[in-house]
Amino acid sequence: MEVHRKLVVGNWKMNGNLNQLGEIAAIAAAAKEAAGVDVAICPPFTLIAAAVARSGGLPIGGQDVHSAESGAHTGNVSAPMLQEVHARLVIVGHSERRAEQHETDAEVRAKAETALRHGLQTIVCVGESEMDRAARDHVAVVTAQLEGSLPDQAHDGELVVAYEPIWAIGTGNVATPEDIAEMHAAIRAALVERLGEFGERIRILYGGSVKADNAAAIFAVPHVDGALVGGASLTADQFVPIIEAAAAH
Numbered sequence: 549m550e551v552h553r554k555l556v557v558g559n560w561k562m563n564g565n566l567n568q569l570g571e572i573a574a575i576a577a578a579a580k581e582a583a584g585v586d587v588a589i590c591p592p593f594t595l596i597a598a599a600v601a602r603s604g605g606l607p608i609g610g611q612d613v614h615s616a617e618s619g620a621h622t623g624n625v626s627a628p629m630l631q632e633v634h635a636r637l638v639i640v641g642h643s644e645r646r647a648e649q650h651e652t653d654a655e656v657r658a659k660a661e662t663a664l665r666h667g668l669q670t671i672v673c674v675g676e677s678e679m680d681r682a683a684r685d686h687v688a689v690v691t692a693q694l695e696g697s698l699p700d701q702a703h704d705g706e707l708v709v710a711y712e713p714i715w716a717i718g719t720g721n722v723a724t725p726e727d728i729a730e731m732h733a734a735i736r737a738a739l740v741e742r743l744g745e746f747g748e749r750i751r752i753l754y755g756g757s758v759k760a761d762n763a764a765a766i767f768a769v770p771h772v773d774g775a776l777v778g779g780a781s782l783t784a785d786q787f788v789p790i791i792e793a794a795a796a797h
């Protein structure tokens with residue numbers, strides 16, 4: 549099993565404002581001190597440029613990107629636009645977008661392809677519903693989602709996969725280490741089957757109610773190469789201990 553440098557990404561979702569950018573500056577300062585861990589924050593689009601200016605080199609990213617380069621797509625943002633404001637990464641296929649915007653695997657894959665082509669580190673999210681898990685279909689659902697969402701040119705640029713069980717997002721119901729281990733091993737096997745040895749090198753993040761008090765146990769699970777953190781990434785007080793837990797591994 550390859551050991552990866554951990555990656556901890558904050559997803560601010562539709563939260564934050566200009567007054568809260570001091571949190572990003574504080575997170576960036578702590579991230580510099582934490583050896584051996586990569587950290588990034590994805591604030592809302594409106595804050596990216598200002599966040600980059602305050603981030604002291606901490607990578608800042610988007611929470612979505614359109615698959616087209618430009619055009620008549622009201623309300624959307626393109627990869628060149630993200631590049632122009634020095635975003636370095638992007639999240640695609642978050643379950644909240646799959647649900648609210650009815651995004652399909654094919655659309656997620658197209659977005660990921662565009663993002664990679666533009667040199668953005670690209671985090672492709674997958675995750676099952678509570679119903680899928682109750683039906684014991686969770687592994688089949690997630691591996692099928694992954695298969696449909698993975699970009700064809702996965703070898704270009706940096707691809708990351710995030711496993712976020714929908715029932716664990718924003719609920720405080722973190723998945724157990726056993727649940728996480730089962731799914732991350734299945735995702736790793738699917739990546740290797742599809743991409744060969746390259747699949748070993750793709751980092752797999754866990755997301756869903758990651759907090760300071762459960763982060764260390766999550767980072768200890770095999771094939772957990774980091775975390776995608778929602779609520780607990782909004783303040784340095786809550787996010788920095790998670791970064792430190794990743795650095796300790």
Ligand SMILES: O=C(CO)COP(=O)(O)O
Nearest residue numbers: 559717718756757778779
């Ligand atoms: O969806 C998530 C990150 O993308 C997880 O959110 P929470 O950490 O708030 O559960």
